[in-house]
Amino acid sequence: MKIMSKMAVYSLVAISVVSCAKKQQEFVDPLLTNRDTTIIPSEDFFHYANGGWFKKHPIPSSEKSNGIFRMIQDTINNQIKNICIKSAEAEAPKGSLKQKIGDFYASGMDSIAIDKAGISPLKNEIAKIDAVNDFAGLLQAIGHLHTIEASPAFGFYVGQDDKISSKNALFLTQGGLGLGQRDYYFENDENTKKIREAYPKHMAKMFELTGMPQQKALSSATLIMKMETELASHSRKLEALRDPIQNYHKMSLAALNALTPSIDWKVMFSNLNIKQADSVIVGQPEFFKALDGTLKKYSIEDWKTYLKWDLYNTYASYLDKKIEEQNFYFFSTVMNGIKEQKPRWKRIVEETDSALGELIGQVYVKEYLPEGTKEKLLEIGNTIRDVYAVRIKKLDWMSEATKVMALNKLSKIVMKVGYPDKWKDMSSVTIDKTSYCKNVMAVHIWEYQYMIAKYGKPVDRTEWGMYPQTYNAYYNPSNNEICVPACNIIVPGFEGRMPDDAILYGIIGGSTFGHEITHGFDDQGSQYDDKGNLNNWWTKEDYAKFKAKTALIVKQFNQYKIGDKNINGEATQGENIADLGGVVMGYEAFKKTKQFKTKEIIGGLTPEKRYFLAYGYAWMVQATKESLLQQVMSDVHSPAQFRINGPLANIPEFYKAFSIKPGSPMYQPDSLRVSIW
Incomplete structure (x- = not known):
């Protein structure tokens, strides 16, 4: 954040009473200084209440927004940075909380090793996709990619049954879209069209950066845009996803197989590492009926290209500088108007917190919580x-x-x-300093296993x-x-x-x-x-x-x-x-x-x-x-x-x-x- 020099004024403190022995600083009431009194409250209360602060604190070029959340997050980031650095410097025993935090952070900060590795951390996953030569192999690859938190073709998770909240159930939902929401593929306002036109160019550039020839990269991007647009055409709008009853369709595996005859769901759930599935809650049955046809409509080679894109798109932020920067350009600059990346330490701190927040939280509570x-x-x-x-x-x-x-x-x-x-017990996660991308994948695998382990067990309401x-x-x-x-x-x-x-x-x-x-x-x-x-x-x-x-x-x-x-x-x-x-x-x-x-x-x-x-x-x-x-x-x-x-x-x-x-x-x-x- 570019107002770090003013952190003394805008620092965050817990709501706690300070000892009278401490020297009181002059208090500047933010409710007064944040205002823009040139604006009449009845005209626009948002800018009246906050416009004075906005004028003094423009959005940093490395952010999509600025305000109270950014102030708080910057302070938390500095606290987590201290936790990460102290952990990295400690002679912590292997497998300990501090060793994992320190090594994860250190691997993310080692940009030289990351650039040298290129896309090699994904070579085993790419090889699995390349080995697909029939429809059964395709379904196996789709299932496997979900286990490393990619999201090809559809959405899947284990969660509470909406009608029997004491039980964990299997859920299938619409998905498989690189742009996330279906409206990006169809709306015709100027901004959406700009994003839709930039997306295939981004995919082509990413494919080139992974070693694909330029013409093949362009044709692959065109293909994926076509496939995702077809999936989007059978997806529900954002507002239609809000009704929990209309998005709850519990089915037996036999009924699900009848809906999608090309997919043997007993085998698919096995690919997803789910054993003895008896029923599943399908959010949007019409999507899966259409997906069944889409799977057969495109060739195995087409789907392999799609799966590679899904893999690259999932892990782009953890790969070499050129791939990371291209990923940032599209998803941050084109889609969010962010002009430049945050300092590397801040990006890695936020990713360490995202991946190992359960471990960092234990230190945070002890060291920073009043x-x-x-x-x-x-x-x-x-x-x-x-x-x-x-x-x-x-x-x-x-x-x-x-x-x-x-x-x-x-x-x-x-x-x-x-x-x-x-x-939560994260003792089974192995983290070291050798590969940032592999550390992220290790956490993703742990998160997936943690989730699916809930199936068949009572809900833990704690x-x-x-x-x-x-x-x-x-x-x-x-x-x-x-x-x-x-x-x-x-x-x-x-x-x-x-x-x-x-x-x-x-x-x-x-x-x-x-x-x-x-x-x-x-x-x-x-x-x-x-x-x-x-x-x-x-x-x-x-x-x-x-x-x-x-x-x-x-x-x-x-x-x-x-x-x-x-x-x-x-x-x-x-x-x-x-x-x-x-x-x-x-x-x-x-x-x-x-x-x-x-x-x-x-x-x-x-x-x-x-x-x-x-x-x-x-x-x-x-x-x-x-x-x-x-x-x-x-x-x-x-x-x-x-x-x-x-x-x-x-x-x-x-x-x-x-x-x-x-x-x-x-x-x-x-x-x-x-x-x-």
């Missing part, structure tokens, strides 16, 4: 849950019978905060899906749980001081706990019961009222635009519902604090203004035009601007605090304001 983190997070989370219960009881659109079910589900939400009580050093959070409907990692306790700009309650409840309460709890009651989560099963707990009348309310938020967000492209209100509705519920619940919890009750003025701001500015701070993110357009195409989250302006446009208390009047851009008439929870 005492009392779990307790503080639980305190805020339980306060949000309490006000949520009060809100549900007062709903005027929900019957008493459904309220009882909703309150029961709310009370059963499990809060995983801080860090896990037990860590398992975490994030690391304590991951600045994010999630709601898992199948477990009816939220997970808020430890680093969510830190707030940018507060050096050695407790943030006031407006900030605590605007950021940690509203945009984190309130947001994640609301996911249990959004368009998807509302279909799961208190035990995490897809099970309708609503009365018919209440669910119709709920759907009418969610339709309003879809309509609201459909009207927002990035350039000439509208936000997909249907695809983003779950996150939009969660944002609205989060900011409402955070405000309700804030109303119970002394700061709110005494109308305490801080920095010249009323409690109400501080709360909504704090919520704006939670999504203080500016991004490149390219990355925003990619987000609209492929992400279920709305761009940050609308995660602030959208929810706040529905809240009467916000209107009062900032004098939002009819006719202003932030104003919505009563008939269009969305109020769900």
